[in-house]
Amino acid sequence: MMLEFPETVSKLNFKAPAKKSSSKSQFDYHVSDAKLPNHKLRVKNTPKDLGIDSVKQYSGYLDVEDEDKHFFYWFFESRNDPKNDPVILWLNGGPGCSSLTGLFFELGPASIGADLKPVHNPYSWNSNASVIFLDQPVNVGYSYSSQSVSNTIAAGQDVYAFLELFFKQFPEYNTLPFHIAGESYAGHYIPVFASEILSHEDRSFNLTSVLIGNGLTDPLTQYEYYEPMACGEGGEPSVLEPEECQAMSNAIPRCLSLIKSCYESGSLWSCVPATIYCNNGQMGPYQKTGRNVYDIRTMCEGSNLCYKDLEYIDQYLNQPEVKAKLGAEVDEYESCNFDINRNFLLAGDWMKPYYKNVIELLEAKLPVLIYAGDKDFICNWLGNQAWTNSLPWSGAAKFATEKIRTWTVGKKAAGEVKNFANFTFLRVFGGGHMVPYDQPENALDMVNRWVSGDRKF
Known part of the structure; x- marks a missing residue:
């Protein structure tokens, strides 16, 4: 989550985001579907030329033509066994922050050094899964629109459309297990997006689980723990x-x-x-x-998000040759859009009880992992532990009586875990808000075990 709060309502200085545009790039594929007549997917084959990873990659846009919305995505195939490994959609929060921050700063195949060159990440989450990074809502990262989305419900409908078209274009992945993961304001996004997906019985892909890291999901419970x-x-x-x-x-x-x-x-x-x-x-x-x-x-220190290395990512993604290989159509990439952040605030989205959607997911038997780095302040582990313990779902009584166990990676204690049925809470030792950045090896162990079906660690 970003922090830029006025003291009073009268000091909310809102403005609509400017439309982002530049010369249109050439794309290799254009995908449409009669079920989604207003949506189109554009695909480029050239991001691999950037050297971020040697695996198969695609980038491009989901276009919502009647609403002038254009969502940017970047897909990396698994380094291991892409024909059988699961697919993960990664979402950063904000609201208003690009998921390419997750790619280059946390869990993607490479980071960006001070020389603006990629640095290989041996603990990338695409070690054993194919990963999609999606810039949403519109006007975030490389995504753009003349309009603005200011609530989580509307954003969920767009994400479902993106996934339908993505899996239509790449049917080799649509029978594989599919997971949605994210952090921070994704504690709002993911419960709603997953509920939207489950509401479509004719969906062409297999939603298998969700993972929320250091999320804001139940403010009424969480705010007591600051x-x-x-x-x-x-x-x-x-x-x-x-x-x-x-x-x-x-x-x-x-x-x-x-x-x-x-x-x-x-x-x-x-x-x-x-x-x-x-x-x-x-x-x-x-x-x-x-x-x-x-x-x-x-x-x-450093950028708006307190880490100097994030500035290198912005510089890298604004290079003309990078934008050309990716098909990016914005004049300027920004890691976070504070106007989007304030628009969500103005719409009242911040404090709404999206934990209710988590109940819906659990009752639908969808596995849910809530993980929290224990050095984060803004969405801290105390608050996340508290709301998971108080969540009123059918397994609440048994979840409450489950013992907390030690999670180990190798021979070292990496955290503490509590699980009943399809609901798991994991405290990650030594992790901040961005767990894969602070604890890359342990974060990879976490995601590998979870997507393999290990709910108890």
Whole structure:
């Protein structure tokens, strides 16, 4: 998630995102389907020329023609056994951040060095799975539109259309297990997107599970845990003075009352004030310390997201030769679009109870993994543990009584896990908000075990 919060509603300075465009690239394939008459998929074969990985790759756009929406994607085939390995869709959060951040900074085949050259990642998630990185909603990353999407429900319909056309173009993958993974605001996205997919009984692909890392899913439960995390109860020493911790505690009752009103009404008139008041009261004191909201152990430096190396990714993806090989049609790539972030806030989307969709997924017997790096502040493990423990699904009573077990990678403890049936919570030791960045080897073990069907670790 990004942080750029006004103090009052009157200070919300919103503007519509400008349409992004440039000369149109030549694409190798154009795909359409009678079931989706307003959608078209364009495909390029040339991203492999960039040397990010040696595997088969595709990039291009999903076009929603009657709405002038254009979603960019980049696909990497598995390094292992692509005919049998599963397919993973990866989504970054924000809302408004490009999934190419996940590609180059976290779990993709390569990172980008200071010389703007790719650096091989031996722990890429495409070691044993094919991975799709999708820039959504529109006006994020290489995606563009003259319009704007400002709520999770609308975004889910577009993602379903993308997947239908992708698997139509590449039918060799559509019978393989398919998983959706993501982090941060993907705690909103993924429950809704998966529910949208399950609502289409005629879908042409096999949704097998979902994975949410350090997500925001149940704010009413999670917002109580900012003060404990900042003030020494999450496994790290307190980073605030006692009076600051007390001020955060004092603000919680009103914060929770506002979130509850948002849950009950769904109105932006309830949800927007809840977002502004709670984020200023629960995140503001921490931000003032200058610490990294994504890793309580470090100070914020470099880009808007507190990591200097992210600047190299922006520079790389703005090179004309890179954009040409990928078919990118934007004048300028930005890792995060703060206008999109504020538009979602203005629509009241931030505080809505999307945890209800997780219940729907569990009752449909879809496996759900909630994982959380335990050094993150902004979507911390305490809050994620709490909402998974309180989730009112049919297996709640038995989930509550399950013992916490140690997750080991090799002979070392990598975290703690709790599982019942198709629901798993995993605390990742030493991971910040972006677990694959901080713990690449352990994150790969996590995803490999999960997609292989290991629900208990």
